[in-house]
Amino acid sequence: MKTLLKNGTVVTGEDVRVLDVLIEGEKIAVIGENLSDPDARTEDVSGKLLLPGFIDAHTHFDLPVAGTVTADDFETGSRAALLGGTTTVIDFATQYHGESLNKALENWHAKAKGKASCDYSFHMSISDWNDSVFEEIQDMIDLGVTSFKLYMTYDGMMVGDKEIYQILKRLKEVGGIAGVHCENSGVIKALVEEQKKLGNNSTACHSMTRPCQVEAEAMNRLLRIAELADSPIIIVHLTSKAGYEEALEARSRGQKVYLETCPQYLLLDQSLYELPLPECLKYVIAPPLRKAEDRECLWSALAEDKIQTLSTDHCSFSMEQKLMGEKDFTKIPGGMPGVEDRGILLYTYGVRENRITLSQMCRLLAENPAKLYGIFPRKGRIAAGADADIVVLDPEAEGVISAKTQAYNMDYAPYEGYKTKGQIETVYLRGRKVVENHRIVAAHEGIYLKRGKYSL
Numbered sequence: 400m401k402t403l404l405k406n407g408t409v410v411t412g413e414d415v416r417v418l419d420v421l422i423e424g425e426k427i428a429v430i431g432e433n434l435s436d437p438d439a440r441t442e443d444v445s446g447k448l449l450l451p452g453f454i455d456a457h458t459h460f461d462l463p464v465a466g467t468v469t470a471d472d473f474e475t476g477s478r479a480a481l482l483g484g485t486t487t488v489i490d491f492a493t494q495y496h497g498e499s500l501n502k503a504l505e506n507w508h509a510k511a512k513g514k515a516s517c518d519y520s521f522h523m524s525i526s527d528w529n530d531s532v533f534e535e536i537q538d539m540i541d542l543g544v545t546s547f548k549l550y551m552t553y554d555g556m557m558v559g560d561k562e563i564y565q566i567l568k569r570l571k572e573v574g575g576i577a578g579v580h581c582e583n584s585g586v587i588k589a590l591v592e593e594q595k596k597l598g599n600n601s602t603a604c605h606s607m608t609r610p611c612q613v614e615a616e617a618m619n620r621l622l623r624i625a626e627l628a629d630s631p632i633i634i635v636h637l638t639s640k641a642g643y644e645e646a647l648e649a650r651s652r653g654q655k656v657y658l659e660t661c662p663q664y665l666l667l668d669q670s671l672y673e674l675p676l677p678e679c680l681k682y683v684i685a686p687p688l689r690k691a692e693d694r695e696c697l698w699s700a701l702a703e704d705k706i707q708t709l710s711t712d713h714c715s716f717s718m719e720q721k722l723m724g725e726k727d728f729t730k731i732p733g734g735m736p737g738v739e740d741r742g743i744l745l746y747t748y749g750v751r752e753n754r755i756t757l758s759q760m761c762r763l764l765a766e767n768p769a770k771l772y773g774i775f776p777r778k779g780r781i782a783a784g785a786d787a788d789i790v791v792l793d794p795e796a797e798g799v800i801s802a803k804t805q806a807y808n809m810d811y812a813p814y815e816g817y818k819t820k821g822q823i824e825t826v827y828l829r830g831r832k833v834v835e836n837h838r839i840v841a842a843h844e845g846i847y848l849k850r851g852k853y854s855l
């Protein structure tokens with residue numbers, strides 16, 4: 400089966416050109432001018448942007464959190480992803496205490512298999528570091544899990560400084576890399592105690608007990624540990640100017656530091672925690688939303704190519720679930736959706752507001768995560784030989800984000816009423832049209848992707 404996309408505006412990490420794209424089977428066969436093929440189904444995409452399928456390297460589908468389970472599983476989460484132009488998600492398989500990494504990976508395969516409508520892969524979250532886990536790191540690499548997640552906070556999940564150092568040393572031996580959630584666990588606990596002693600239980604305490612110093616201190620410590628281990632490092636969901644400055648300082652020492660941020664830290668701020676109940680609950684995420692100056696800092700860092708990837712940390716909860724913490728801010732399940740909105744939000748508020756270029760958008764959403772997570776050049780670029788994962792974006796169409804029209808298994812939208820410029824019209828996944836006119840036309844086509852070593 401062949402498809403010829405004629406006269407599309409093809410976006411890569413380097414340039415933007417009007418070209419034809421010939422898809423053959425699952426792959427992009429040829430890109431050029433004035434292509435023709437009598438056997439191909441031809442589609443005129445003039446005036447439309449063609450982008451490589453987006454990669455969301457930070458999703459939590461079907462994740463048990465705080466006595467409940469995220470609202471979106473691989474069924475609804477991957478459909479929402481596709482509708483938003485995301486053809487690959489990298490979710491977090493999670494090792495629980497006493498469990499092997501192989502068992503954790505098996506668990507996550509079972510959650511995704513037969514349900515995923517987009518391609519998927521897994522990072523491995525390590526919570527229980529010991530000699531047998533040390534050995535299993537090589538198994539993970541062999542099975543295509545080349546990136547690992549470490550938490551510096553959350554009882555039951557967090558690893559200490561000793562473990563972080565040992566894990567980074569081990570990953571260096573096998574060519575793996577770690578992404579780290581940076582917050583100082585002890586200080587958060589102390590700040591929570593302070594608020595509780597004062598009788599404060601409101602949602603606003605959420606951000607008060609996780610200030611930016613808590614992120615920056617953990618980043619500083621992590622970055623120094625990575626320096627000692629002589630290991631590159633990924634900071635996931637960077638939120639603050641204070642944290643960003645720590646990363647710049649480590650880079651100036653010659654360290655390799657990759658940064659990820661998320662749309663919510665670019666578009667929303669902590670004043671939302673002052674909204675009346677239950678509205679404020681929707682925005683409880685960790686690390687929390689920050690101030691306007693932090694947002695501006697992150698936008699500038701994107702414009703200067705100092706942040707490599709934009710992911711979502713999609714971790715959705717219904718309003719009923721969020722209400723578990725109505726009377727106690729420490730019981731609010733933390734997280735928000737995003738996998739469906741990321742691409743169009745970055746296009747609208749980044750590209751169309753001239754904060755970043757189309758090629759930067761392409762790098763942030765597709766090319767850089769493909770390289771960093773070891774699936775380039777198969778994914779992340781419209782190029783001959785790559786998987787034919789293509790997003791057709793109509794730059795003239797406009798939309799409005801609403802809970803009524805989103806595909807999430809959610810009863811609200813954090814970006815309710817946000818106007819978007821441009822709409823994702825059609826999406827190809829490995830040569831097959833999976834979204835047409837904003838509707839899923841082929842479901843459950845997702846496959847597991849084995850990944851190689853990072854190369855960014």
Ligand code: MN
Nearest residue numbers: 457459712714
């Ligand atoms: Mn996360």
